[in-house]
Amino acid sequence: MEVVIAPAAELARLAADAVEGLLRSNPETVLGLATGSSPLAVYDELATRHKEGLSFARARAFMLDEYVGLPADHPERYRNVIEKEFASRVDLPAGAVQGPDGLAADLPAACAAYEASIQDAGGVDLQLLGIGTDGHIAFNEPGSSLASRTRIKTLTRQTREDNARFFGGSVDDVPRHCLTQGLATIMSARHLVLLASGRAKAEAVHQLVEGPVSAMWPATIMQLHPHATVLVDDAAASRLQLADYYRQTYADKPDWQGL
Ligand code: GLP
Numbered sequence: 001m002e003v004v005i006a007p008a009a010e011l012a013r014l015a016a017d018a019v020e021g022l023l024r025s026n027p028e029t030v031l032g033l034a035t036g037s038s039p040l041a042v043y044d045e046l047a048t049r050h051k052e053g054l055s056f057a058r059a060r061a062f063m064l065d066e067y068v069g070l071p072a073d074h075p076e077r078y079r080n081v082i083e084k085e086f087a088s089r090v091d092l093p094a095g096a097v098q099g100p101d102g103l104a105a106d107l108p109a110a111c112a113a114y115e116a117s118i119q120d121a122g123g124v125d126l127q128l129l130g131i132g133t134d135g136h137i138a139f140n141e142p143g144s145s146l147a148s149r150t151r152i153k154t155l156t157r158q159t160r161e162d163n164a165r166f167f168g169g170s171v172d173d174v175p176r177h178c179l180t181q182g183l184a185t186i187m188s189a190r191h192l193v194l195l196a197s198g199r200a201k202a203e204a205v206h207q208l209v210e211g212p213v214s215a216m217w218p219a220t221i222m223q224l225h226p227h228a229t230v231l232v233d234d235a236a237a238s239r240l241q242l243a244d245y246y247r248q249t250y251a252d253k254p255d256w257q258g259l
Contacts, residue, residue, distance in 0.1 A: 012041035032127030063099035100179035127189035135217035139180035148182030
């Protein structure tokens, strides 16, 4: 696992560099997209690079998760969030972004179909991730099976409180259920790039990088991934025991070596 501690703008550039590098070597790259505030600067950077000529015309993308039951036109429906924040700002073709169907009549069947679509696309090349204050990735809350696949989950009170800011501050308006890629689904992606900023994420980041692998902190499964990159600002890195070592390692890294 590589840990990079840097200002937020640099982190976004590094993640965008990794996406751009993939697209330049393979225009049919399969991206994994995350919602939440953490990846927004990456989407801004990629939109800028698209204006400068970077094309997503042959790429595809899969979303991590979706609320259950939000109406199709709800602005916080993750499919709409990704459309607004990213897909509509680049040249991804219509239908190139897929997500779990939180409005399906048969939710378990929708989850199984979603897993099949990811596999049919050849898997995800680079998965962007944020992390919840309780250590969740996607919506894999504490206690999630480390071998889980896309399924229905119940959101914790903490996650609903964290996300209430997107629902006018009202916890009651945050859905109670979601469909989420499982931890094993996420682990199947070929490169994981997680972004975190702010002191509220410091404990989750410490557990993710330095804690024991445990369903109590679901992101810790990333320690078992052969190519995982953790991009954090100073505040999110403030509880890392080996922060000095990570800083030195990154400072000594050769210029030619990407993430
Ligand atoms: C939600 C999303 C996660 C995201 C998390 C953190 O719960 N389902 O994918 O990582 O929020 O969000 P933020 O980046 O806004 O802190």
